[in-house]
Amino acid sequence: MYDYHLHSNYSDGDFLRAMVAAAASAGLSGVGVADHCMVVSTDWARESRRELGFNLDTTYERRREAIESLREEFDLRVFDAAEVDYEPGHEAEIRAFLADADFDYAVGSVHALDGANVHATGHFEGMSESRRRELVERYFEKLESLVASELFEIAAHADLIERNPALRGFATREQYERVADAFASSRTVPEVNAGRVRSEYGRFHPTTEFFEVLRERGVEFTLGSDAHAPDEVGPLAAELRAFVADSGLDPVTLAV
Template sequence: MQTDVHSHTAFSDGSTLAAMIDAAETAGLDALGLTDHCIVTDDAFGRRETFDLVETYEQRRAVVDAAREDTSLTLYDAAEVSYVASEADAIREFLSTADFAYTIGSVHFADQYDYTAAAQYADADNETRRTAVERYYDAVVELVDAELFDVLGHLDLPERLPTLRGFSTTADYERVAAALADSRTVPEINAGRVNRSLNQVHPDPELFGCFHDHGVEFVLGTDSHTPDELTTRVPALEAAADRSAVAVVDVDSVLS
């Protein structure tokens, strides 16, 4: 089984990477993708200041290369990149320079909407919440159509927020499935809330049917930030894959 690991911690001394590798080996994986968050341009929500892979990817690459000497795992030097439509040219240029093994593209914010925190929508009425969610899926379709990334991350990120949960519609998923059917981009089944608020993978497995109807395949991602998360989420991903109505493929099949 292959999966990706999102880490907020730089691998400058190799200790964090070594712990993730140990966890992946314990979980029975044969490959591990290191997909630190990467934000190419400044944003209104301050995330660019928090995640510095755009400046440090070469140093991290050296650490990953060194770690290959001590493990039988296949290690992928990869990245999860925030997609912003107005910055598509800058993103494309950076990805061409950085030459990651593969990239995950995710919509974390669009226009005035931040989809990583619930507070913005706490006092919003239902119409405003639905407008925010609709804008999210507009941006996801734009991401897929841009053909910048190998993998679509967080297919339905608003569903992870209690203030936006339930405002996604079947039509939203149908739009995304139709876009993916005509794209090289492969979505991920993400386990980032298995042991947190949702207690399940996302997208909601009950909605896999529309992707199956469009012939869309998925890859698996733990969205782990710690070794403990990796070892607890891998079994949940395996179970979701076994139950799903969609085809699950290895990362190798979507490499650039």
Template sequence: MHDYHVHSNYSDGTFLWHMCAAAEEAELDGIGFADHCNVSARDPQRREKQLFGFNLDATYERRRAGIEHLRERYDFRIYDAVEMDYLPDEEERIAAFLDDAGFDYAVGSVHSVDDRNVQGAGQFRSMSDAERRAVADDYYDTLVSLVESELFDIAAHADLLERTEPLRGFATDDHYDRVARAFADSRTVPEINAGRVLRDYGELHPAPRFFEVLREHDVPFVLGSDSHDPDEIRPRGRRLQQFCDETGLEPVELDL
């Protein structure tokens, strides 16, 4: 059981050692610290970075030293990873940063469309259905670009906009098929993500129909709890294991 997607206090999670203690208690074989990071030169992304304090591009070496200390303490794999915000027009900046930083692996995420974070429900409530469909089109276009870029080992929460009630249900089988074909031709692997399974959304990512389409294209998966707190690791891990048992999914391990 490798959980490739947790967060620490180096972005919006809890202290490294608290997360590792919870991973040990949950009897994980591996835990991956994939803290949020963006290296965008665009004003909205820079402003969001300043507001939330996601500064892993400046602190990853310090976190790496902490991970090395924890590797001496714990008898399971501890991965030094990153969750990068992806924007299609900034692939060169992202690639340069990842090449220089040398993480164990990189997770890519689409969090925003037209500088709107797709998890902010308020900004989408006044939109017409046609406008919301256009947001969904843009989101899945960007996701396909992320996969085709092959900058990342993992694509996180591949239908993130389903968490946002005004955008939920606007994805189509055409969207899913395009993304599935991109994954089938890429080294990038999607995750089964449990980030909202115990909260308001209450579902895993990808949604059931999206998962079916991905399986039809023989796309493999890794597991990620997307935990930010130690108390989330065990219950989210149990839900991921339950899902694997129910669907017969055998998640892959990254070849690191």
């Protein structure tokens, strides 16, 4: 099994070596270190880079050397990847950076919504229901645009809005179908993301309903733990194995 999405201390995760060691201990055949990477010139990305220290755009070469030595130390494939923030209208910046950085693959994410992180409960909870529905629609428009851009091998956590109690439950079947149609004609594949299976949310991304809509269109999936700490890697790998067994999914292996 390949886990194509976890983090290290090159963004908001634990030490790189400990993360790779945990992946080897979990019996994975391959692990992708997909640290947060922001290259778009939006105010939100600039602020996030500064305040959260997401600076893989300037440190990926150092991380690459570390990954090369870890490949020799551990008996599994270690991929040099990035989770890159997507913003419609900034495709040229992202494309130029990815061409230059030459990662094994890139995971694309919509994290920004209404000038805040989709995770930020406080930003959304005071809003009217109609406003929150509008923003959920805006989220799916951005995701559709991400998928159509074909900038990324993988699209992360397709229904990230569900992670936020203030935005949860507003997604519609029509939105799922639109996004699924976009995936069906794109080289970008979604992932089954286990990042919140063992926390408050308690479910995978995408939800069962969205997953079925995607599968009806023949869309394939990679697997990603979205782990940030070594002690999450094994348990989330077990969750992903159980998901595969229950759903009969045959996860995609990227040609890298």
